[in-house]
Amino acid sequence: MALRARTRSARSLVVLLVLASLLTITVDYRQGQTGPLAGLGRVALAVITPLQDAVSKVIRPVGDFFSTLTRIPSIKQENERLREENQALRTSQIRISELETEVAQLQAIVGLVSTYNLPYQGARVIGSGVSNFEWSVTIDKGSDDGIRVDMPVVTGAGLVGRVVEVTGGSAKVMLILDTRSHVAARIVAPGLSQVTGDLQGQGPEDLDLDLVDPDVPIEAGATVVTAGYDGAVYPPSIPIGTVSRVVPDPTALDQLVTVRPFVDFSALDIVAVVLTPPSE
Amino acid sequence: MRRALSFAAVVLTALLLQSTLFAQVELGGAKPELIYLVTIVMAMLEGPASGAVAGFAGGMAQDFLLAQPKGITALTLTLLGYAVGLFRSYITSPSPLIPVFLVAGGTFVGILFYGLVSFLLGQFGLGLGYLLRVALLTALYNALLTPAFYPVIRRVAESSRATRVFRW
Numbered sequence: 001m002a003l004r005a006r007t008r009s010a011r012s013l014v015v016l017l018v019l020a021s022l023l024t025i026t027v028d029y030r031q032g033q034t035g036p037l038a039g040l041g042r043v044a045l046a047v048i049t050p051l052q053d054a055v056s057k058v059i060r061p062v063g064d065f066f067s068t069l070t071r072i073p074s075i076k077q078e079n080e081r082l083r084e085e086n087q088a089l090r091t092s093q094i095r096i097s098e099l100e101t102e103v104a105q106l107q108a109i110v111g112l113v114s115t116y117n118l119p120y121q122g123a124r125v126i127g128s129g130v131s132n133f134e135w136s137v138t139i140d141k142g143s144d145d146g147i148r149v150d151m152p153v154v155t156g157a158g159l160v161g162r163v164v165e166v167t168g169g170s171a172k173v174m175l176i177l178d179t180r181s182h183v184a185a186r187i188v189a190p191g192l193s194q195v196t197g198d199l200q201g202q203g204p205e206d207l208d209l210d211l212v213d214p215d216v217p218i219e220a221g222a223t224v225v226t227a228g229y230d231g232a233v234y235p236p237s238i239p240i241g242t243v244s245r246v247v248p249d250p251t252a253l254d255q256l257v258t259v260r261p262f263v264d265f266s267a268l269d270i271v272a273v274v275l276t277p278p279s280e
Numbered sequence: 281m282r283r284a285l286s287f288a289a290v291v292l293t294a295l296l297l298q299s300t301l302f303a304q305v306e307l308g309g310a311k312p313e314l315i316y317l318v319t320i321v322m323a324m325l326e327g328p329a330s331g332a333v334a335g336f337a338g339g340m341a342q343d344f345l346l347a348q349p350k351g352i353t354a355l356t357l358t359l360l361g362y363a364v365g366l367f368r369s370y371i372t373s374p375s376p377l378i379p380v381f382l383v384a385g386g387t388f389v390g391i392l393f394y395g396l397v398s399f400l401l402g403q404f405g406l407g408l409g410y411l412l413r414v415a416l417l418t419a420l421y422n423a424l425l426t427p428a429f430y431p432v433i434r435r436v437a438e439s440s441r442a443t444r445v446f447r448w
Contacts, residue, residue: 014329048299051296055300
């Protein structure tokens, strides 16, 4: 009997609760955000939010762990993507620093040739001499670009050499290092007016400057530039290098001076061919 | 009175955990529904009347934290608590897995019912496939959580039970 009464009371309780739920649904559904229930909801939210904050703070690590766990596939993908991006960025970083070097070289060249107001053609070194006894490079511009034999070649640092062979799209440049190379050179130093000589390549060694008047005192470190006689291959005053050694020889008719070039011939990349007018 | 307070504490704890910890746990687009679990376990332990009250209270509380038309969860859980409470008295198996299966089945049916009511009120526009998937996954997660929560709720229920012990 008691059990039945209990069952019945439970049933009516449920009916009551269901009705309350339905009433809530109806009222809330009809009134939306403006009704009294929405207000109650806001109150409930205001009450529970601080509690949620507190609990959140305590269990955040646990939640993070779970959400990380569930996001592992996407994290992997993201990792993959970032790796690729990183790779691409590194590549372009390298490219940028290469370009920066190139720009610096070009700026130097432009600085040099514009100082002397010379028309020029930029070119890239695409090969170097094959022989052990030949110091030359090949550049990627030729007669199609107005390049002819005997035109001087420079970088921003100074004189490189001269063109010795030309094809349509390329040219061979004999470096001033080559033992067959002769450059009319001038030593620039305070107090010296016209100390000139014949600068001859010595291969891997510093260049020799011959035919220097033995009576002129020359100091190491003095700058050597092209002499630029009329009709010479090289225009005047292009920097070549510095005097590295002076060997006085009282018995000789001249003194030996060695010259270390400004140009780093082991790292030639961009050069400029000076478009001198054809010598008659 | 003490009983009501401890149950309120259980419901509130479940609600807080649900809205903080389990709100972040989303596996396959679904998360556990602690209030369902609590309602079902309470109904199991305490019978249909307590189940219905717990469901109503917990559902109402959750409804007021959601922006949807309030009362749908309350309606669902009231009926769910009552039904599970009734259903429990027909189960004679002593298997310790009974709570797990009851939670799984109850959650599944409850979520479906919730979806149905939402749909009838024009509040559910995600399709039956989605609803079924969410119901299945939620049931699974709740079932997995049952071994952790069942003993706790049973302790609270037993410690607060009046001296007048009543068993079916």
